[in-house]
Amino acid sequence: MKKICPSVLSADFSKLEEEIREVEAAGADIIHCDIMDGNFVPNISFGPSFVSTINKITDLPLDVHLMIENPSKYVYEFYEAGADYISVHYENNIHLHRLIYQIKDLGVKAGVVINPATPANLLMDILEHVDYVLIMSVNPGFGGQRFIESVIPKIIQLKTLINARNLNCLLEVDGGIGLDNIKQVSDAGADMFVCGASVFKSDNKAEAIKKLKELVS
Ligand code: DX5
Numbered sequence: 001m002k003k004i005c006p007s008v009l010s011a012d013f014s015k016l017e018e019e020i021r022e023v024e025a026a027g028a029d030i031i032h033c034d035i036m037d038g039n040f041v042p043n044i045s046f047g048p049s050f051v052s053t054i055n056k057i058t059d060l061p062l063d064v065h066l067m068i069e070n071p072s073k074y075v076y077e078f079y080e081a082g083a084d085y086i087s088v089h090y091e092n093n094i095h096l097h098r099l100i101y102q103i104k105d106l107g108v109k110a111g112v113v114i115n116p117a118t119p120a121n122l123l124m125d126i127l128e129h130v131d132y133v134l135i136m137s138v139n140p141g142f143g144g145q146r147f148i149e150s151v152i153p154k155i156i157q158l159k160t161l162i163n164a165r166n167l168n169c170l171l172e173v174d175g176g177i178g179l180d181n182i183k184q185v186s187d188a189g190a191d192m193f194v195c196g197a198s199v200f201k202s203d204n205k206a207e208a209i210k211k212l213k214e215l216v217s
């Protein structure tokens, strides 16, 4: 079953509870939480206490995407805050294998993220150790950016690799996904779709989720 993962970064924080309940009722599968530190990416978002608040509002699994320096220092705090999935970037983690097992040893699903300019073949050795790969289809830092088309061949390439090696590894795609392109991303091989603006900035969030789900089912 393919999964729609609304990103709360694009929610109206003054109505956080209402908006999360609305997407949950509409059939969202996972809540995506973007953690930004103003160093690894230019923007600053929120931290573990905010994730813990989201965890109190919803029963849905929480997918925590760490766009921060020194993620190893904060993994336990996000686990305690209720993270069910934690992903870390390939680009700023020298001891990636150790970090992935730091996450997995907590019983949390561990993912590796690659930016649009990072080639898929750099994941060759870590692939068998991760529960999912998160492919960025925008440069990380902000919601509402335009989908970068050139990541489509990368999704196909990774899916082919995963299938050829018979790995139990899901593919998540993040950035600029909406009604106009979700089918193309799904057909390329994605299993999980992060949708920020296309859900939370929509006039009818329930309808947006329903249509997104239809397009990938
Ligand atoms: C970007 C974040 C995304 C973002 C997606 O750095 O990782 O998760 O919130 O938002 P949209 O779907 O609006 O591009």
Ligand code: ZN
Pocket: 007, 032, 033, 034, 065, 174, 194
């Ligand atoms: Zn994200």
